[in-house]
Amino acid sequence: MESVCSINNFVQCLLNLGIAPDLAQFINILLGVVLVAIVPLVTVIMLIYIERKVAARVQDRIGPNRVGPYGLLQSVADAVKLLTKEDITPLGADKFIYNLAPIIAFASVILVWAVIPFTPLHVGADLSIGVLYFMAVSSIGTVKVVVAGWSSNNKYALLGAFRTIAQLLSYEVPLVLALLIPVMLAGTMSMQGITIAQQGMWFIVMAPVAAVIFFIANLAEAGRAPFDLIEAESEIIAGYNIEYSGFKFGMFMAAEFIHAFTIAVLAAVIFLGGWSGPFVHEVPVLGFIYLGIKTFIIYLFSLVLRSTVPRVRIDQLMAFNWKFLVPISIINVLMTAFLLQVVRALGLAPDPAQATDFVANLPQAVILLLGNLVVIGIVLTMIRNTGRRQRLEDEARHAAALERELERVSAPAGD
Amino acid sequence: MIELNVQTIAFLIFAACILGGALGVVTTRNLIHATLYLVLSLFGAAGFFVLLSAPFMAAVQVLVYIGAIAILIVFAVMLTRSMTRLRDIYNRQWVMSAIAAGLLFVLLMVGVILPVWGVGGAQAGREVSEVVASTAELGTALVSPNQFVLPFEVASLLLTAAMIGAIVIARDDE
Amino acid sequence: MAVLNEWAFIGVFFAIAWVVPVLPIVGARLFAPRKPNPLKQSTYECGVETVGDTWVQFKVQYYIYGLIFLVFDVEIVLLFPWALAYNQLDFFGFMAGFLFIFLLADALIYAWRKGALEWV
Numbered sequence: 001m002e003s004v005c006s007i008n009n010f011v012q013c014l015l016n017l018g019i020a021p022d023l024a025q026f027i028n029i030l031l032g033v034v035l036v037a038i039v040p041l042v043t044v045i046m047l048i049y050i051e052r053k054v055a056a057r058v059q060d061r062i063g064p065n066r067v068g069p070y071g072l073l074q075s076v077a078d079a080v081k082l083l084t085k086e087d088i089t090p091l092g093a094d095k096f097i098y099n100l101a102p103i104i105a106f107a108s109v110i111l112v113w114a115v116i117p118f119t120p121l122h123v124g125a126d127l128s129i130g131v132l133y134f135m136a137v138s139s140i141g142t143v144k145v146v147v148a149g150w151s152s153n154n155k156y157a158l159l160g161a162f163r164t165i166a167q168l169l170s171y172e173v174p175l176v177l178a179l180l181i182p183v184m185l186a187g188t189m190s191m192q193g194i195t196i197a198q199q200g201m202w203f204i205v206m207a208p209v210a211a212v213i214f215f216i217a218n219l220a221e222a223g224r225a226p227f228d229l230i231e232a233e234s235e236i237i238a239g240y241n242i243e244y245s246g247f248k249f250g251m252f253m254a255a256e257f258i259h260a261f262t263i264a265v266l267a268a269v270i271f272l273g274g275w276s277g278p279f280v281h282e283v284p285v286l287g288f289i290y291l292g293i294k295t296f297i298i299y300l301f302s303l304v305l306r307s308t309v310p311r312v313r314i315d316q317l318m319a320f321n322w323k324f325l326v327p328i329s330i331i332n333v334l335m336t337a338f339l340l341q342v343v344r345a346l347g348l349a350p351d352p353a354q355a356t357d358f359v360a361n362l363p364q365a366v367i368l369l370l371g372n373l374v375v376i377g378i379v380l381t382m383i384r385n386t387g388r389r390q391r392l393e394d395e396a397r398h399a400a401a402l403e404r405e406l407e408r409v410s411a412p413a414g415d
Numbered sequence: 416m417i418e419l420n421v422q423t424i425a426f427l428i429f430a431a432c433i434l435g436g437a438l439g440v441v442t443t444r445n446l447i448h449a450t451l452y453l454v455l456s457l458f459g460a461a462g463f464f465v466l467l468s469a470p471f472m473a474a475v476q477v478l479v480y481i482g483a484i485a486i487l488i489v490f491a492v493m494l495t496r497s498m499t500r501l502r503d504i505y506n507r508q509w510v511m512s513a514i515a516a517g518l519l520f521v522l523l524m525v526g527v528i529l530p531v532w533g534v535g536g537a538q539a540g541r542e543v544s545e546v547v548a549s550t551a552e553l554g555t556a557l558v559s560p561n562q563f564v565l566p567f568e569v570a571s572l573l574l575t576a577a578m579i580g581a582i583v584i585a586r587d588d589e
Numbered sequence: 590m591a592v593l594n595e596w597a598f599i600g601v602f603f604a605i606a607w608v609v610p611v612l613p614i615v616g617a618r619l620f621a622p623r624k625p626n627p628l629k630q631s632t633y634e635c636g637v638e639t640v641g642d643t644w645v646q647f648k649v650q651y652y653i654y655g656l657i658f659l660v661f662d663v664e665i666v667l668l669f670p671w672a673l674a675y676n677q678l679d680f681f682g683f684m685a686g687f688l689f690i691f692l693l694a695d696a697l698i699y700a701w702r703k704g705a706l707e708w709v
Contacts, residue, residue, distance in 0.1 A: 022421075025594075025597075026601075029597055029598050030601055032598060033601045033602045034605070037606070037609065040665045041609070050627060060607055083613070083617045083620045083621065084621055084622075085617075085619075085621055086621050086623065086624065087614075087618070087621050087623075088630060089625075089630065090630055090631070090632055090633070091577070091627065091630045091631060092630075092632065094447075097447075097448075097451065099614070099689070101606060102610060103610045103611060103614070105610075106606070106610035107606040107607050107609075107610060110606050111603065111606050113604060114598065114599055117645060121520070124598055124602065125596070125598040125599050125602070126595060127470060127595055127596075127599070128470060128549070128550065129470045129471055129473075129474050131669075132471065132474035132475075132478065132666075132669060133474055133599075135478055135482075136474045136478045136481075136482070137471075137477075139477065139478050139481065139482025140482070141482070142482055142486055143454060143481065143485070145446075146450075146486060146489050147451070150447050150489075153632060154632050157633075162490075162493070165486060165489075165651075166655075169483070169486065169655060170658060172482070173661045173662070173665070176662070176665045176666075177665060180665070180668055180669065180672045181672075183669065183672040183673055184672040184673075187551075187673065187674075187675065187676040189669070191548065200621070209644040210632075236702055239706065242633060243632070243633060246617055246621055247613050247614050247616075247617040247621075248614055251610050251614065253660050275709065314708060315707075315708035318706065319706070319708070322697075322700075322706040323701065326697060327660075327694075327697065328600065330690060330693065330694050330697070333668075333690060334687060337675065337683055337686060338683065338687075339681050340675065341680060372653065380501065398630075413665075419599065421624045425600065465596050469670075470596075475666050478662065479659075479662055479663055479666060481658045483655075483658060483662045483663075484659065486655060487652070487655045487656065489661055490651050490652045491652065494649060494652055521697050530670075533644055542601070549672050550669070550672040550673055551670070551677070552674070553670040553674075554669075554670030554671050554673045554674030554675075554678075555677055555678065555682070557667070557670055557671060557685075558671055558674075558678060558681070558682040558685035558686060559681075559682070560681060564685050567667070567685065567689065568688055568689060570689070571664060571667075571669065571689045571693065572692055574660045574692075574693075575660075575661055575692050575693070575696040575699075577655060577660060578699070578700065579696070579699055580657065581653070581656040581660075582653065582656075582657075582699070582700055582705045585652060585653050585656070
């Protein structure tokens with residue numbers, strides 16, 4: 001029966017072939033790495049096509065339709081074009097660092113995939129600190145901006161880099177605060193553990209506020225619209241990667257597309273139950289499909305958002321983060337922590353033995369959901385009141401200005 | 416002698432990262448290059464934490480030191496005008512610092528090699544603890560009343576004070 | 590050893606993740622034309638000749654954002670073990686975390702009132 005070689009007993013299979021144990025282990029790891037790394041690399045080719053097509057449909061265009069059937073080979077044509085473009089390095093550039101930046105950009109995005117659980121059995125590396133690993137790896141992404149902006153010897157690149165860093169740093173705060181809540185609910189930081197903890201109830205039901213904050217902050221981290229100040233063509237030409245051309249520029253773009261998809265996967269894993277779905281324990285491959293479906297729903301949502309929401313200004317961006325997202329995240333953490341204590345005091349917390357049971361999770365979920373709804377209600381009321389006050393102030397100012405104008409006109413000229 | 420296995424090789428790679436990075440920091444004349452060497456060095460330290468079965472510390476090392484402090488250093492460099500291209504090594508006290516660094520090195524070497532510190536004055540004979548504390552145990556220890564709850568709260572207060580101080584100093588225009 | 594196996598995966602992944610982007614960049618050298626000239630390699634500022642030094646002094650606001658971020662980052666990282674062990678904590682543990690976050694919120698309110706969060 002050991003004659004069947006599959007991914008699940010690969011080491012044993014190699015040992016049977018007479019390969020040294022250490023080498024077999026290494027080959028196993030290498031194969032795993034390649035398999036995990038292929039997922040984002042293959043999807044990015046489709047993503048660029050899907051993104052252009054969706055953006056086109058929203059803008060009432062057709063989108064790519066020339067290369068291949070339905071324009072499906074457009075991404076291939078793009079890649080070939082980038083490969084044959086001249087790679088220009090500006091004269092004053094710091095050569096080594098200049099070449100390093102696109103590599104860091106790509107590596108920092110693709111490394112996140114190491115901890116994504118694809119099925120109940122298949123996960124690259126189920127680290128005990130999975131969530132923090134994601135944060136740590138994506139914080140390396142900040143370095144790429146510094147490096148690219150500084151080494152290009154271009155004022156706009158440097159200016160764009162500094163704005164981008166300010167943006168990336170700022171939005172990391174609500175992102176990490178939002179991640180505290182799934183960790184609190186699951187009692188683990190491993191991605192697989194968080195997915196398993198959602199067998200009974202998805203975290204988006206228990207922590208919708210955290211889910212929304214996580215999604216928004218991640219959009220900003222990835223530099224997607226409406227937070228795409230990173231490539232504000234009209235203000236700073238293109239931002240930190242202005243001087244890059246050829247495939248180095250392609251690397252930045254590919255990294256951005258993969259990042260946009262990665263945040264959808266992370267949202268699906270952390271808040272939408274990852275691979276969980278019916279019959280997933282009998283047929284693990286189904287988990288991969290469930291995860292793919294959930295991811296694509298979130299991804300399509302972000303695409304529509306990208307095509308419909310205008311870009312924010314940098315001062316609005318900062319104010320939105322520090323004066324809106326961060327306070328809400330802090331309140332949200334406190335509220336969730338308090339309600340979890342209340343749930344436990346009332347004895348409504350699900351028994352660990354019944355953690356996968358939907359009904360057993362219901363009381364806790366309802367209490368947490370109500371708490372979240374209260375927070376949402378307060379926030380919406382505050383937004384409405386602030387908006388109304390602002391509107392009244394604006395109207396008063398306009399009226400005053402009009403009055404002054406009228407006085408000036410009606411006053412006798414010259415005295 | 417030292418057994419050559421995966422862990423030893425990893426240790427050597429990380430040690431090379433730390434030492435090479437540290438050498439780069441002190442020899443380069445370009446402050447941004449120095450920051451990047453520092454990142455390399457810090458990354459090696461994160462690798463050491465992984466080898467010591469302290470993955471939480473490794474993540475914190477990368478998140479806080481590379482993701483925040485190294486970037487803050489770049490900001491600080493860009494705030495100081497014309498510090499990016501130093502013509503000469505700008506240090507009038509290099510003799511003093513060389514002596515201090517040498518003394519520190521000797522002190523550390525003595526502490527590591529000779530049995531002068533530790534329980535019973537001998538570090539070499541101590542057994543390595545088999546117990547590996549998990550991050551959850553760290554969490555309970557941090558807020559348990561008879562362990563570290565006071566340092567935990569004091570740390571928060573200290574960070575708040577640090578931020579207030581930073582804002583007061585940086586915004587000297589008022 | 591089983592735990593280190595996971596990290597061996599990460600180690601190999603690190604190596605591969607650096608190789609993957611290098612390959613096409615190096616590969617492009619085979620196909621791409623290489624005809625550098627000073628005009629082409631000059632700094633791109635929409636056709637206007639660049640004036641002065643690139644590495645100009647930046648305003649202090651960026652640094653303040655960096656500092657505020659650093660404080661928040663360290664505090665939240667310290668909260669992760671607390672959140673992880675939250676299932677095992679009693680009401681005292683909740684209060685300890687509450688006080689910790691309260692001080693964090695305090696710092697935010699101070700920065701807000703001082704106008705350190707304004708983009709100027």
